[in-house]
Amino acid sequence: MNDISASPLSWPPGKPRTPASDRKQGRFGKRNSSGWGLKELTVAEARNRVTEALDKFTRQGQAYRVPPDSIIISTNLALRNDGFPRSGQRDPSDPGVGVYFQLDGQNQCIPCDVYSRIADNLAAIADCIEALRTLERHDASLMRAAFTGFAQLASPEAMGRPHWRTVLNTDSHDPEEVRKAYKAAQRATHPDRGGSSEAFHAVQEAWSQAKAELAM
Incomplete structure (x- = not known):
């Protein structure tokens, strides 16, 4: 996936964009220390949710099913030295996120732009990954079928189209x-x-x- 840019956003051409007027506020977050309500997630916290969810595909002592160096989190945010989006920035006008990675040697892409904050779109992708892991525990063939569409978004044919x-x-x-x-x-x-x-x-x-x- 050498053509994928971590910044600016590399959105898969095969996935229609959510109109800005249809984007919504996310309900992701963490409990306030007082125990009342939710505190908004930071980009760093949401980013960690994504990488931790991907790490869970690999059982302890086994070879990586999702190689860490295959993970690209693509947004319109400036990057840290490790290539991941830096936290503490103002959200850009386009809050879309594309998470690209390899699972069992197959290129995958899970995009999300339905929320108005990048952190919430990242958290939604993390939830999607967790749901797919749950599906695999019950029926691996169903999980592979579900990932077919994500693989198509990351396919050379789809990503070969210029930005x-x-x-x-x-x-x-x-x-x-x-x-x-x-x-x-x-x-x-x-x-x-x-x-x-x-x-x-x-x-x-x-x-x-x-x-x-x-x-x-």
Whole structure:
């Protein structure tokens, strides 16, 4: 999975984005010291939930089923020295998370962007991993079937498609700057201006992805 970026976000093209207006507040957290209510999870705490859930696939004394160096947590947050998202940052406009890893040699991707905070999307992915482990304990074949869809999201065919920023040739997070980049790419690839229908279609698809990610 050498093409996966830990930052900026590498969202699997095969998974539709959740519109910003449909995102919700998460109910993840930890108990306050007073015992009343929940305290919001930090990115570090949620990140640890993900890595610990993945570690549990491996029984003590066995070879790693999920090699630690195969885990990529992809977000729009700045990174620590170990390549994981750094805690204590303001949430970006796009709170999406993609967790990429190998399970038993098979590339997998579990994405989530239904919550408005990156920490909550990470916690949701951790819960999903725990649910899949429970499924494996009851029926391993069902767990493998459930992971088929996640493997498809991480497949070379899916991930071989360039990120919309690459297609539009922009690193900007400003909607107006992205719109200008789209217009320039649209002109450059238009079949009537010497471009090709394939390149023009890729630009239109990239524009759709950009609008969904930036809530334009």
